[in-house]
Amino acid sequence: MRTDQPAPPGGGLRPDVHTGKVALVTGGGTGIGRATALDLAAGGARVVICGRRPEPLAEVADQIEALGGSCVTVSADIREEGSVTTVVGHALEAFGPVDVLVNNAGGQFTAPAEEISPGGRRAVHRLAVDATWAMTREVARRAMIPQRSGAVFFIAFSPRRGIPGFAHAASARAAVENLAAGLSLEWSRYGIRTVCVAPGTIATGGLDDHYTAEDRERWERSVPLGRLGRPEDVSGLISFLASPRAPTSPAPPLWSTAERTPGVPGTPCPTSPRRNPTSPRRTRPPRTTHDPLRH
Numbered sequence: 499m500r501t502d503q504p505a506p507p508g509g510g511l512r513p514d515v516h517t518g519k520v521a522l523v524t525g526g527g528t529g530i531g532r533a534t535a536l537d538l539a540a541g542g543a544r545v546v547i548c549g550r551r552p553e554p555l556a557e558v559a560d561q562i563e564a565l566g567g568s569c570v571t572v573s574a575d576i577r578e579e580g581s582v583t584t585v586v587g588h589a590l591e592a593f594g595p596v597d598v599l600v601n602n603a604g605g606q607f608t609a610p611a612e613e614i615s616p617g618g619r620r621a622v623h624r625l626a627v628d629a630t631w632a633m634t635r636e637v638a639r640r641a642m643i644p645q646r647s648g649a650v651f652f653i654a655f656s657p658r659r660g661i662p663g664f665a666h667a668a669s670a671r672a673a674v675e676n677l678a679a680g681l682s683l684e685w686s687r688y689g690i691r692t693v694c695v696a697p698g699t700i701a702t703g704g705l706d707d708h709y710t711a712e713d714r715e716r717w718e719r720s721v722p723l724g725r726l727g728r729p730e731d732v733s734g735l736i737s738f739l740a741s742p743r744a745p746t747s748p749a750p751p752l753w754s755t756a757e758r759t760p761g762v763p764g765t766p767c768p769t770s771p772r773r774n775p776t777s778p779r780r781t782r783p784p785r786t787t788h789d790p791l792r793h
């Protein structure tokens with residue numbers, strides 16, 4: 499069964515939690531981006547979504563409108579010069595200043611590091627790093643800095659210390675994580691929060707379509723929970739962090755919905771240690787009553 503099924507929107511938050519806000523979600527037509535667009539809309543935000551293919555964008559817009567929300571779609575390849583300006587222009591024209599930007603569009607391929615060509619590395623970094631920065635700068639300059647508020651989300655990877663087959667992509671996400679941390683130091687003065695979310699491994703259509711069943715099974719085995727995450731795990735976190743209930747001080751650099759696997763990424767997680775039945779039980783020393791008033 500395909501795993502990229504629409505999730506019930508809401509994220510468990512109040513239906514007016516984002517009322518009056520405008521959100522822009524890149525790659526909002528599928529997977530994590532779609533779940534995020536739906537959750538933000540279910541909280542009352544007016545949503546702009548972009549991606550290269552118009553069809554998935556239109557489906558999400560229909561879903562949002564069927565729930566009584568507002569959604570505008572912009573079909574664009576955000577790696578192309580000028581397209582970021584166009585996307586942000588459409589958002590401003592449709593709904594006014596953007597309050598929440600979710601830099602979700604991204605992707606890569608798996609390959610041994612030594613086989614990744616400069617062009618292959620560039621293709622991945624152009625999207626994950628360059629287009630993300632261009633979008634963030636454009637939204638900040640045209641909306642968030644003038645209005646002295648906003649929340650910008652970035653998507654990183656977990657684990658953070660590298661993933662076999664992802665040398666190009668994991669290094670791109672490390673750059674984005676550092677960007678989020680640096681911007682939070684610079685742009686707090688404008689009331690802009692920059693937050694990086696590291697999803698772990700999430701069952702999406704993108705994962706189904708671009709990676710082998712073997713890859714997915716290996717990644718699944720490495721999750722202590724025993725299953726991959728769901729898009730709404732990530733969208734629910736983003737929706738909460740975009741809400742007024744989000745902790746603001748001190749701004750945490752990275753939020754993760756992920757496992758923290760102690761072994762090599764992609765290898766099975768260790769099983770729980772079991773007591774050796776032949777080893778003697780440790781005997782506890784007798785309990786003494788501690789009276790804090792007596793020394």
Ligand SMILES: CCCCCCC/C=C/C(=O)SCCNC(=O)CCNC(=O)[C@H](O)C(C)(C)COP(=O)(O)OP(=O)(O)OC[C@H]1O[C@@H](n2cnc3c(N)ncnc32)[C@H](O)[C@@H]1OP(=O)(O)O
Pocket residue numbers: 604605606607608609613614615616617618619621622625655656657661698699704705708717720763764765
């Ligand atoms: C513990 C384990 C954790 C696992 C974590 C898993 C976490 C991540 C999951 C996800 O991110 S799921 C998201 C799913 N979606 C995707 O990944 C998107 C799929 N990929 C793409 O859409 C494309 O590959 C791309 C990355 C956007 C590149 O597209 P583009 O149209 O720019 O590519 P091309 O013009 O065809 O090629 C450019 C350049 O790249 C080289 N290349 C492309 N594919 C491959 C490949 N499979 N292997 C090696 N090289 C590839 C291609 O040859 C070109 O290079 P040059 O010829 O110019 O040198």
Ligand SMILES: NC(=O)C1=CN([C@@H]2O[C@H](COP(=O)(O)OP(=O)(O)OC[C@H]3O[C@@H](n4cnc5c(N)ncnc54)[C@H](OP(=O)(O)O)[C@@H]3O)[C@@H](O)[C@H]2O)C=CC1
Pocket residue numbers: 524525526527528529530531548549550551552574575576577602603604605606625653654655656696697698699700701702703704705
């Ligand atoms: N699923 C997972 O396990 C994890 C995912 N991530 C990251 O989370 C994000 C969402 O992933 P997921 O939902 O799984 O994957 P999807 O492939 O479903 O989502 C990627 C979205 O980005 C859009 N997109 C890709 N390239 C461009 C472009 N050049 N311009 C505009 N839009 C673009 C795609 O639409 P279109 O093709 O129509 O352009 C698509 O809607 C990605 O950045 C991914 O790398 C991070 C960690 C784990």
